[in-house]
Each structure stands twice: as structure tokens, then as C-alpha cells.
Amino acid sequence: MTLQEVESKIKAFLIDELEVEENMIFPESKLKDDMGIGSLEVVDVVVFVEDTFGFKMDPKEFNTIQTMAQFCEFVQSHCA
Secondary structure (H helix, E strand, O other): HHHHHHHHHHHHHHOOOOOOHHHHHHOOEEOOOOOOOHHHHHHHEEEEEHHOOOOOOOOHHHHHOHHHHHHHHHHHHHHH
């Protein structure tokens, strides 16, 4: 799966499921500070990653990721 495909799926999830405003989503956007993804949403993100990309993501791993770009690269690297 290409990085663009991963980014597209993640962006759609953030907008549709977590109700992040589309104009807040940029590669450099911070997941917690800019998009408001808190501890309750992390569970949703982990389930989404497993269902959509087919690998288990530890919530602790997500907590080490700062930006949208880092998140997309992390997911893409685990899909290969």
C-alpha cells in the first residue's frame, strides 16, 4: 500500500469517525495538540488500524507518534 493510500484512509477515518476538521489535517499537524486525539480516541485509532491495515498496534506505540506524517509512515511501514 502506498503512503498516499494510507494517508487517504487515515484522513477519512479522522474526519468521519473522530470528527477532526479537514482543515486541521496536514502532515505536520500534531495528533494530540492540533487534532485533539486524547486517550479515549486512542482505542478507536488502534481498532481502526487493526481493522483497516491488518496489524495490531499497541496504544503505547501510538502515544510515541507526534504528527500526521509520522503516523502515516508508521502505518505504511507495517503494511509492507
